[in-house]
Amino acid sequence: EEGLFACGFRPGDVAVNTFSYHMTPAGMMFDDSLGRLECAVIPTGIGDREAQIEILRSYSVTGYVGMASFLLQIGQKAIEMGLDPQKDLCLKAAFSTAEPLPDSLRNSVQDMFGLILRQGYGTADCGCLAYECNLRGGMHLTTRAYVEIVDPLTGKPMPNGETGEVVVTLFNEAYPLIRFGTGDLSAIDESSCGCKRTSPKLRGWLGRADQLVKVKGMFIHPGLVQKAMAEFPDFQKFRAVVTREDNRDYLTLKIETAAPPEKSVVEALKKRLRDHLKIGCEVFACAPESLPSDSKILDDQRRWD
Numbered sequence: 262e263e264g265l266f267a268c269g270f271r272p273g274d275v276a277v278n279t280f281s282y283h284m285t286p287a288g289m290m291f292d293d294s295l296g297r298l299e300c301a302v303i304p305t306g307i308g309d310r311e312a313q314i315e316i317l318r319s320y321s322v323t324g325y326v327g328m329a330s331f332l333l334q335i336g337q338k339a340i341e342m343g344l345d346p347q348k349d350l351c352l353k354a355a356f357s358t359a360e361p362l363p364d365s366l367r368n369s370v371q372d373m374f375g376l377i378l379r380q381g382y383g384t385a386d387c388g389c390l391a392y393e394c395n396l397r398g399g400m401h402l403t404t405r406a407y408v409e410i411v412d413p414l415t416g417k418p419m420p421n422g423e424t425g426e427v428v429v430t431l432f433n434e435a436y437p438l439i440r441f442g443t444g445d446l447s448a449i450d451e452s453s454c455g456c457k458r459t460s461p462k463l464r465g466w467l468g469r470a471d472q473l474v475k476v477k478g479m480f481i482h483p484g485l486v487q488k489a490m491a492e493f494p495d496f497q498k499f500r501a502v503v504t505r506e507d508n509r510d511y512l513t514l515k516i517e518t519a520a521p522p523e524k525s526v527v528e529a530l531k532k533r534l535r536d537h538l539k540i541g542c543e544v545f546a547c548a549p550e551s552l553p554s555d556s557k558i559l560d561d562q563r564r565w566d
């Protein structure tokens with residue numbers, strides 16, 4: 262509800278809700294929230310893009326709730342049908358959740374329809390827990406729940422700003438949850454926001470807790486390795502390997518390359534990985550086709566017996 266309002270939904274708006282109403286609570290949750298905001302809801306659910314377009318046109322729908330990727334598909338279909346999504350449809354606000362929202366997807370949808378797209382973070386059990394304001398850059402936490410970021414192994418709260426598992430306590434008398442582990446990773450940003458909301462922000466979805474590996478006391482995630490390596494497009498195949506000798510952890514980045522990399526490149530790689538992972542690593546160049554062909558990015562080879 263707060264999230265939809267921040268996104269631009271207002272009383273009197275007509276909205277389609279493309280989340281499913283069966284086998285998942287998302288449809289009903291958003292239906293309730295839109296109703297409380299006094300928006301008219303058309304429960305279209307997922308599927309049949311042509312029917313969605315017909316409804317968007319016939320009822321002059323201004324709001325969209327659903328996944329951004331599905332809205333992009335609706336827009337592509339509308340263009341195929343010879344329509345102009347900006348002129349023939351009148352969507353002005355879209356609220357997306359249930360999937361990561363890269364800037365490329367957000368921009369494509371906003372440009373296609375000429376609307377404002379904002380995202381929320383939530384789970385099936387907890388509903389929407391955080392949402393973007395007009396300034397973006399993280400999602401404000403709702404006041405309906407108490408959200409903690411904890412060490413996934415010990416359950417202890419992490420210092421602010423560090424990445425850990427999102428754990429939720431819900432203030433819902435009909436469906437109380439106390440310290441429910443979502444399995445999702447995120448971090449809390451306490452810095453103040455220009456929109457004047459005082460609630461801290463969640464940094465968005467940063468991966469799943471079961472993919473986390475603790476090395477030299479720091480959690481590292483395959484996504485962080487991938488992010489660091491995105492700046493080195495010359496190395497398409499790589500693998501970060503964790504080993505342990507004499508009770509010390511070692512992280513080695515293996516890269517496939519035809520020629521041995523320059524010393525400056527190796528230093529740059531080490532630096533970027535240290536920036537992203539907060540721990541040092543060694544770089545090991547190997548011949549093309551020598552790394553296993555699975556797409557594993559982080560390989561924990563330590564044995565604890």
Ligand SMILES: [Zn+2]
Pocket residue numbers: 394395396397401454455456457458
């Ligand atoms: Zn804000």
